[in-house]
Amino acid sequence: MLDRKEQLKDIGDGESKLDPLSACSRCAACQSACPSWSATQLETRSPRGRVQLIRAFNDHRLADSKELREALFTCLDCRACETACPNDIHPGQLSLLKRAEIMPDGLPRRIRRMLTNAPLLHAGMMEFGMGAMRLLYQQTGLRHWLRSSGLLHSMPKLERLDRYLPEIPGKPARASLPEIVPATGVKKGVVGYFLGCAMNVLFPDAALSAVRVLSLLGYDVLTPRGIVCCGAPQMTMGEIDSAKEMARRNIRAFDEVDIIVTDCAACGAEMKGYEHLLNVDQALRFSAKVRDFAEFVEPFIGDMEILPGCYTWHAPCHLAHAQGVCDPPKRILKKIAGEFLELTEEDRCCGSAGIYWLTNPQIADNALERKLRFIRETNADTIVTSNPGCVLQLLAGKSEGDEWNVKYLSEVLEVAMQGRMENCDSSRETNLLLSNNKRGVIR
Amino acid sequence: MPKGSVSADEVSLIAYGYDGSTSLTGQPDAVVHISSEAQAQAVMRLAQEYAAPLFPRGAGTGLAGGSTPNGGVVMDFAPMNRVIEIDRECLMAVVEPGVITGDFQTVVEKMGLFYPPDPASLKQCTLGGNVATCAGGPRCLKYGVTREYVRGLHFVVPGGEVIRDGGKYIKSAAGYNLSQLFIGSEGTLGVVTEVTLRLIPLPETAGTTLALFKDLEISASAVNGLLESGMLPSVIEFVDKTGIDCVQRTWDMGIEADVEAMLLIESDGYLESVRKELVLAKEICHRHGAKRVELAMEKPERDRLWKLRRSISPALSKLMPNKLGEDISVPRSEIIHMVREIRDIASRNDLMIPVFGHIGDGNLHPNVLFDMNNGEMMRRVENATSELIRAAVGVGGTLSGEHGIGMLKKDFLPLAIPSINMDYYRRIKTLFDPLRIMNPAKIFDM
Numbered sequence: 001m002l003d004r005k006e007q008l009k010d011i012g013d014g015e016s017k018l019d020p021l022s023a024c025s026r027c028a029a030c031q032s033a034c035p036s037w038s039a040t041q042l043e044t045r046s047p048r049g050r051v052q053l054i055r056a057f058n059d060h061r062l063a064d065s066k067e068l069r070e071a072l073f074t075c076l077d078c079r080a081c082e083t084a085c086p087n088d089i090h091p092g093q094l095s096l097l098k099r100a101e102i103m104p105d106g107l108p109r110r111i112r113r114m115l116t117n118a119p120l121l122h123a124g125m126m127e128f129g130m131g132a133m134r135l136l137y138q139q140t141g142l143r144h145w146l147r148s149s150g151l152l153h154s155m156p157k158l159e160r161l162d163r164y165l166p167e168i169p170g171k172p173a174r175a176s177l178p179e180i181v182p183a184t185g186v187k188k189g190v191v192g193y194f195l196g197c198a199m200n201v202l203f204p205d206a207a208l209s210a211v212r213v214l215s216l217l218g219y220d221v222l223t224p225r226g227i228v229c230c231g232a233p234q235m236t237m238g239e240i241d242s243a244k245e246m247a248r249r250n251i252r253a254f255d256e257v258d259i260i261v262t263d264c265a266a267c268g269a270e271m272k273g274y275e276h277l278l279n280v281d282q283a284l285r286f287s288a289k290v291r292d293f294a295e296f297v298e299p300f301i302g303d304m305e306i307l308p309g310c311y312t313w314h315a316p317c318h319l320a321h322a323q324g325v326c327d328p329p330k331r332i333l334k335k336i337a338g339e340f341l342e343l344t345e346e347d348r349c350c351g352s353a354g355i356y357w358l359t360n361p362q363i364a365d366n367a368l369e370r371k372l373r374f375i376r377e378t379n380a381d382t383i384v385t386s387n388p389g390c391v392l393q394l395l396a397g398k399s400e401g402d403e404w405n406v407k408y409l410s411e412v413l414e415v416a417m418q419g420r421m422e423n424c425d426s427s428r429e430t431n432l433l434l435s436n437n438k439r440g441v442i443r
Numbered sequence: 444m445p446k447g448s449v450s451a452d453e454v455s456l457i458a459y460g461y462d463g464s465t466s467l468t469g470q471p472d473a474v475v476h477i478s479s480e481a482q483a484q485a486v487m488r489l490a491q492e493y494a495a496p497l498f499p500r501g502a503g504t505g506l507a508g509g510s511t512p513n514g515g516v517v518m519d520f521a522p523m524n525r526v527i528e529i530d531r532e533c534l535m536a537v538v539e540p541g542v543i544t545g546d547f548q549t550v551v552e553k554m555g556l557f558y559p560p561d562p563a564s565l566k567q568c569t570l571g572g573n574v575a576t577c578a579g580g581p582r583c584l585k586y587g588v589t590r591e592y593v594r595g596l597h598f599v600v601p602g603g604e605v606i607r608d609g610g611k612y613i614k615s616a617a618g619y620n621l622s623q624l625f626i627g628s629e630g631t632l633g634v635v636t637e638v639t640l641r642l643i644p645l646p647e648t649a650g651t652t653l654a655l656f657k658d659l660e661i662s663a664s665a666v667n668g669l670l671e672s673g674m675l676p677s678v679i680e681f682v683d684k685t686g687i688d689c690v691q692r693t694w695d696m697g698i699e700a701d702v703e704a705m706l707l708i709e710s711d712g713y714l715e716s717v718r719k720e721l722v723l724a725k726e727i728c729h730r731h732g733a734k735r736v737e738l739a740m741e742k743p744e745r746d747r748l749w750k751l752r753r754s755i756s757p758a759l760s761k762l763m764p765n766k767l768g769e770d771i772s773v774p775r776s777e778i779i780h781m782v783r784e785i786r787d788i789a790s791r792n793d794l795m796i797p798v799f800g801h802i803g804d805g806n807l808h809p810n811v812l813f814d815m816n817n818g819e820m821m822r823r824v825e826n827a828t829s830e831l832i833r834a835a836v837g838v839g840g841t842l843s844g845e846h847g848i849g850m851l852k853k854d855f856l857p858l859a860i861p862s863i864n865m866d867y868y869r870r871i872k873t874l875f876d877p878l879r880i881m882n883p884a885k886i887f888d889m
Contacts, residue, residue, distance in 0.1 A: 022815070023764055025760055025766070026463050027463050027504070027564065027756075028504045028564065029566065031567045032546075043459055052458060056457045062457055067452040067455070068454050071454055088757075
């Protein structure tokens with residue numbers, strides 16, 4: 001039996017010497033955990049099915065086909081199968097790697113790669129694009145007109161895009177985030193902060209909250225200007241070489257820090273996986289430095305219990321399954337929230353999964369409905385999570401009768417910490433950033 | 444048939460070619476995804492017309508190749524998964540065959556009701572598949588197997604006719620019991636399209652006793668002591684030394700090196716009676732020379748006691764790539780004899796065969812560990828398997844307690860079943876399925 005590293009290395013590098021997949025005993029323990037299986041009840045949409053198909057492909061019993069690609073591309077990459085597997089097989093990651101292997105290289109693919117790489121490698125370009133979208137689409141009344149004219153209804157994909165796109169903030173996080181934010185009070189050390197693309201352009205308030213919490217805990221926070229996209233979107237599209245390039249750039253950008261914190265579960269999972277992706281010493285060292293926000297701050301958080309209201313935790317797949325970080329965020333919430341309510345199936349995928357909600361709407365909606373049913377059962381008024389995809393998905397599913405809102409862990413934690421500081425120390429020092437605090441509620 | 448309900452692409456044909464066994468694989472010519480009784484009838488009619496072999500399939504979690512195809516058409520019942528009715532007054536439920544056993548249990552338990560059969564694959568297997576194999580599980584010691592809960596069936600026979608048998612009543616002395624004939628027939632007579640299941644009230648609480656023994660025989664005498672004491676535990680599970688060692692090679696469970704056998708005893712019912720039974724179980728185990736006994740009533744503690752038993756399957760696959768889970772069922776009085784016999788077989792064939800299972804009802808799972816790519820080892824595995832089954836039959840037992848015969852154990856069935864019985868099997872099969880299109884070459888050859 002190969003351990004995880006060997007399993008993924010062999011497959012990732014193309015030709016596999018051993019057959020790690022033979023350890024799949026076909027028990028189907030992964031099946032009920034899989035959102036694409038639950039939505040379709042099809043073996044070809046289940047982790048066990050995908051592993052067996054990959055095996056058949058490796059053994060030359062199965063050729064590349066449209067159906068094989070559909071089987072691999074309908075995986076949400078939620079990794080719940082990997083938590084469920086008793087034999088340490090990684091059907092989710094294997095499916096991603098196989099996508100990269102079977103995608104034929106042609107002009108359409110190269111054009112798509114070029115178009116997607118550009119904004120992911122150049123934050124400025126993405127910021128410009130989003131800014132333009134905000135000005136030309138959301139603020140001119142075009143959006144309002146499209147919605148009210150009923151035109152959107154005849155274009156389901158566009159209608160979906162429109163429904164998922166939140167009000168784009170006027171300023172990305174980078175615009176108000178200096179490269180170094182000093183520690184508040186006594187300095188304990190320096191941490192790197194990985195500012196993900198979506199956090200930067202869609203949820204800057206939450207990103208700044210994360211930085212301020214780190215500063216309040218006594219850390220200088222370094223957000224290097226050289227960082228690029230973590231590579232996760234390219235991995236899901238089968239563009240492994242682009243993902244590798246992004247990994248190399250990020251590794252270089254964070255050369256000088258020992259800890260890299262990120263508040264985006266997807267980015268965290270991707271970066272912890274650089275060691276498998278690149279399989280070189282620097283990557284191994286880099287991945288060992290990566291911490292999820294909750295994972296890093298939890299040991300420093302004492303009991304506060306000052307936030308009024310009922311809170312619950314939706315565990316992003318890339319945090320619970322891909323990173324195995326399950327308890328720290330809940331422990332934090334239990335310490336700061338007036339009331340914490342358990343969410344049934346908290347670590348089950350909400351169906352967002354990158355842009356899966358756009359590419360596979362039926363399966364995504366099925367997963368979302370299931371998630372919303374349990375959310376409504378809790379009667380919580382704040383759903384806390386830590387992944388931009390989940391936030392967009394939950395908000396898109398929120399209907400008129402729903403009283404709850406969705407917040408990032410960093411935001412609620414900052415409110416609790418500021419509140420406590422106000423209670424016990426009115427003359428505290430504030431740095432530049434703190435005055436910027438809007439305690440943003442995500443609409 | 445609705446659009447999308449037939450798949451015949453290469454990818455689907457591979458994906459519907461296997462079940463939960465590690466070694467059996469076939470390939471169908473087509474897969475039909477069934478979502479109603481009418482669709483099942485249509486398929487059965489057509490198949491009869493063209494003499495096309497049919498392979499019914501629930502979730503493909505069987506362990507004996509019972510649903511694996513060989514050409515022909517796989518009838519996939521996974522989409523037919525509605526719970527039609529839960530009747531509180533009658534304590535009965537009516538379900539479609541594709542309902543997942545564990546999901547069904549969750550639904551009825553929310554209503555304070557209980558469906559006890561608990562095969563290890565309950566989170567993924569289907570009730571239709573449970574009926575086809577007469578699935579069991581640990582709790583069957585107290586509550587009985589699937590057979591005890593089926594009160595009625597709709598099944599479609601080749602040609603498309605529906606036989607509706609039984610209903611929401613407990614007793615029946617009217618006519619032959621066709622449902623009982625159908626249960627465990629592994630899809631060789633027809634397909635189930637509706638099941639009426641008996642429910643019982645959900646026990647208030649449950650508790651666990653863990654007992655460790657330095658001697659195999661003593662542990663078996665403790666089992667007898669428990670069952671003769673007047674209490675009926677819901678579960679008595681057993682793990683032998685090889686099984687314990689296999690788990691502890693990967694995870695240290697803090698079990699001492701001189702432990703030869705482990706028993707897990709579950710009691711359920713009203714709080715007072717569970718408490719009483721746990722104390723009694725502890726006393727009996729001590730009286731029979733247990734080295735260490737632990738009791739637990741709270742969920743986390745109970746999970747801790749169960750951890751070793753639940754870790755066996757993954758632990759085994761870390762040692763060897765393949766395993767063959769045998770499923771012998773022997774008279775309780777012969778368990779000790781059987782476990783010793785298994786040890787001999789393991790050492791004679793130079794194989795690792797950890798034993799665990801449902802000792803309380805005599806159903807043991809010796810797991811033969813092997814590597815499929817090692818040809819020489821495969822011969823020893825074949826030899827050991829045959830010796831195991833012969834030994835079980837030799838002590839008055841049989842070769843499968845709850846997995847079924849499928850393809851895996853077909854060759855061994857005549858060892859346990861007299862030839863006149865086999866002759867009647869063939870006559871019954873011919874009566875239902877004259878063209879032999881239903882799951883051909885399963886259980887026995889015609």
